[in-house]
Amino acid sequence: xxxxxxxxxxxxxxxxxxxxxxxxxxxxxxxxxxxxxxxxxxxxxxxxxxxxxxxxxxxxxxxxxxxxxxxxxxxxxxxxxxxxxxxxxxxxxxxxxxxxxxxxxxxxxxxxxxxxxxxxxxxxxxxxxxxxxxxxxxxxxxxxxxxxxxxxxxxxxxxxxxxxxxxxxxxxxxxxxxxxxxxxxxxxxxxxxxxxxxxxxxxxxxxxxxxxxxxxxxxxxxxxxxxxxxxxxxxxxxxxxxxxxxxxxxxxxxxxxxxxxxxxxxxxxxxxxxxxxxxxxxxxxxxxxxxxxxxxxxxxxxxxxxxxxxxxxxxxxxxxxxxxxxxxxxxxxxxxxxxxxxxxx
Numbered sequence: 001x002x003x004x005x006x007x008x009x010x011x012x013x014x015x016x017x018x019x020x021x022x023x024x025x026x027x028x029x030x031x032x033x034x035x036x037x038x039x040x041x042x043x044x045x046x047x048x049x050x051x052x053x054x055x056x057x058x059x060x061x062x063x064x065x066x067x068x069x070x071x072x073x074x075x076x077x078x079x080x081x082x083x084x085x086x087x088x089x090x091x092x093x094x095x096x097x098x099x100x101x102x103x104x105x106x107x108x109x110x111x112x113x114x115x116x117x118x119x120x121x122x123x124x125x126x127x128x129x130x131x132x133x134x135x136x137x138x139x140x141x142x143x144x145x146x147x148x149x150x151x152x153x154x155x156x157x158x159x160x161x162x163x164x165x166x167x168x169x170x171x172x173x174x175x176x177x178x179x180x181x182x183x184x185x186x187x188x189x190x191x192x193x194x195x196x197x198x199x200x201x202x203x204x205x206x207x208x209x210x211x212x213x214x215x216x217x218x219x220x221x222x223x224x225x226x227x228x229x230x231x232x233x234x235x236x237x238x239x240x241x242x243x244x245x246x247x248x249x250x251x252x253x254x255x256x257x258x259x260x261x262x263x264x265x266x267x268x269x270x271x272x273x274x275x276x277x278x279x280x281x282x283x284x285x286x287x288x289x290x291x292x293x294x295x296x297x298x299x300x301x302x303x304x305x306x307x308x309x310x311x312x313x314x315x316x317x318x319x320x321x322x323x324x325x326x327x328x329x330x331x332x333x334x335x336x337x338x339x340x341x342x343x344x345x
Contacts, residue, residue, distance in 0.1 A: 027287050030094075031065030037096040041082035041104065043075040043189030047212030050310060051129050051272050052099035055292070058301045062291035067095075075188045078163030079104040080116045083275065087118035090277050094284035097126060098275045102267035107163035109328055110264070110339055116163075121328055124276040124285055126292045128315040130211070132271030133233040134165055135240070136173070137213065137226045138204035139197065147230045147246060150179040158193035158202040159185045165207030165267075166193065168342055169232045172264055173206070173248060175341045176257045181206075183344070190216065197226075204229075209271060210237060211311040218309060234262045260337045263330060270320050289317040 038056045042048030049071075056069040074082040079101030090096035105120045113119070138144045138155055150173075159167035166187075173179040184202055187193045193205045194217055204226070213221070220226045228245050231237065236247040249265070252258035274292060276285060295301060296314040305312045 027283055028064035030284070031063055031067040034065065034067040034095055036060070036063075036067050036069045036094075037090070038069050038071045039082050039086055039090070039096065039098040040071055040073045041075060041079035041098065041100040042073070043191055044073050045191040045216075046075075046189040047208065047216060047310075048099055048101065048189070048272065049073060049191075050212075050215060050308065054301060054304060054308070054310075055099070055129060055274070055295055057304075058298050059291050059295040062294040062298075063287060076161075078107060078161040078167070080107060080118070080163060083123075084117035086275055086277050087123060088277075092277045092279045094276070094280050094288060096277070097288065099129075100273055100275055101164060102132075102270055102273055103163040103165055103168060105270070105273060105324060106264075106267045106327065109330075109335060110342055111163060120324055122278045123324075124278065124280055125317045125320040125324065126274040126276060126289055127296075127317040128270040128274065128320055129272040129296060130209075130311050130313045131315070132209035132212075132268040133231060133235070133237045133240070134169055134207050134209055134265075134268055135213075135228050135232060135237075135245070136170065136204065136206035136230045137208075137221075138229055140224055140227050142203050144229060145227070147173075147177070147179065147248070147251065150181065150229065151177070152180070154180040154182050155204055156182045156184060156202045157204040157206060158187050158196045159183050159205070159207070160187055160189065160193075161185055162342070166190065166205055167207070168264070169207040171344060172232070172261065172341050173230070174345050175343070176253070176261065177248060177251055206230075206232060209268075209311075210240065211309065215308050215310045232265060233268055234265050256337065259334060260341050263334055263338050264341065266327065270315055270323060273320060285317075292317065 040049050040052040053071050056071050060069045082098055083100045083104035086098040108116050167185055170181040196202045231247045234249055249258050249261045
């Protein structure tokens, strides 16, 4: 290697290193003294709110410049109101991100893009805080002891709106398994449904994970006030399966229905997704994705999550971005069958 070539290489390395430091300094300067708005699609006190506020407490310290993260709740529309805000109205400079419902990502695919104001394929994903195993729960005083009972007896359950798991998953059961849920929609979140259960307005709910259920009502299963009837998930929870609670995919009437269920349940892989609007500068996206994963692996956050009895199973932004792309590339015939399974019978 000639002396001139060596000098050129050293110069290029210095330029690249200087550029990296400069980009880091730019991001630090940008975020120093800033406030980042965290828009939460769930109502105050609900499972999504609990996770999002925990993430918000820790994420700021991993962002260069240590901005302040301020949570604000924007429930409604099965999560689509908050997602639409992030997509259309939030600043595209990295000072706003959303903790949204997985249905906000799959809703346009399964319910039609004309009913929402966002395109999930154009959102930027920070990652997901957890993977869910959603289940159905009913009050024990209903006398319902198994999903087979639900195929002959009606039970009133509370739900949010189309696109939300509390509405969509019992609807899937009604259409594909013949369960006789009477679904009362319009509740703003899981906390409101729990209050309705306490008052006797409804007798159960579906589409919520076990960790979220236990974090909000830690004694209800232990004391026998409510029981788990089904696991609306392709894999299920090993402990719950061992206790005898069935996975609905195992009760499918045929192979085609099972495939449809697996597609519809796939959103649980990214059970608690976090999003940025399109067109956020890539250096800030990289910093925020890194900070998100660092926060979720923070020992203090994990200790706090253990006390709140919530599970932390992070999924990176790059992995979530890939999964959403694959989801929207599914065969049209499977998507059409899935759409029909979500129509209220």
